[in-house]
Amino acid sequence: MSPTKLTVLISGSGTNLQAIIDALPTTLPAETNIVRVISNRKAAYGLHRASKANISTKYHNLVSYKKKYENDEKRAREEYDKDLAKMILEDGTDVVVCAGFMHILSEEFLGPLGEGGVSIINLHPALRGQFNGANAIERAHKAFMDGEITQTGVMIHYVISEVDMGEPLLEVPIPLTHPDDDDIAALEERIHRIEHKAIVEGTRLAIEAHWKKRGQ
């Protein structure tokens, strides 16, 4: 297997990024490296985590694109995504990991990376087809408390245009019970612990599949 270059996209605290960083020497294939961490939010603590691990970082700011294309939000997002894709391709990235990246990626991003043979995966804190989009944990908790569901989960999936509907690499069901899971803060902590394991295993599976597709 060739050395693997990862780019990790974040928006927040970066605990899932940290799980990947911590897994580099042990669980992920040898010669796997994170070449860059990119955040769409300047204050993302994950940028600090990356710097502490001597990983290159970039704050990719959508606001400046919205100012440049002030009356054209669609154009702003397209140009933002084009430049994000260009940056990743220039890094020679093999696998992109969306680890709490709160930005819907357009075809301006997905197209060039697909042509470049770059794999893109995402961590979603729900099961496939369940609570797609943002705030999935809160929505799952409400559905549980309303008696609509008895389980949620964590999924690592390939990223396609339709948000959170790409082919799963890994799904971890999480049964929900009363009163243990009534408290949302405790449930979030429980889900985050599962995420931290799932993101490492999902990244490992994506790396293996990436090189298998290339005959390695």
Ligand SMILES: Nc1nc2c(c(=O)[nH]1)N[C@@H](CN(C=O)c1ccc(C(=O)N[C@@H](CCC(=O)O)C(=O)O)cc1)CN2
């Ligand atoms: N085209 C795709 N883009 C993204 C996917 C995907 O599967 N296909 N996964 C997401 C991650 N994600 C859920 O797992 C997600 C992130 C953000 C949003 C969203 O509504 N974003 C808003 C902005 C919200 C904010 O800034 O707080 C937006 O982009 O307008 C939905 C789902 C990564 N992208």
Ligand SMILES: NCC(=O)N[C@@H]1O[C@H](COP(=O)([O-])[O-])[C@@H](O)[C@H]1O
């Ligand atoms: N739709 C994507 C989404 O909601 N992702 C969520 O963002 C958080 C990132 O945490 P982190 O910044 O500590 O890794 C994670 O809890 C993950 O479930």
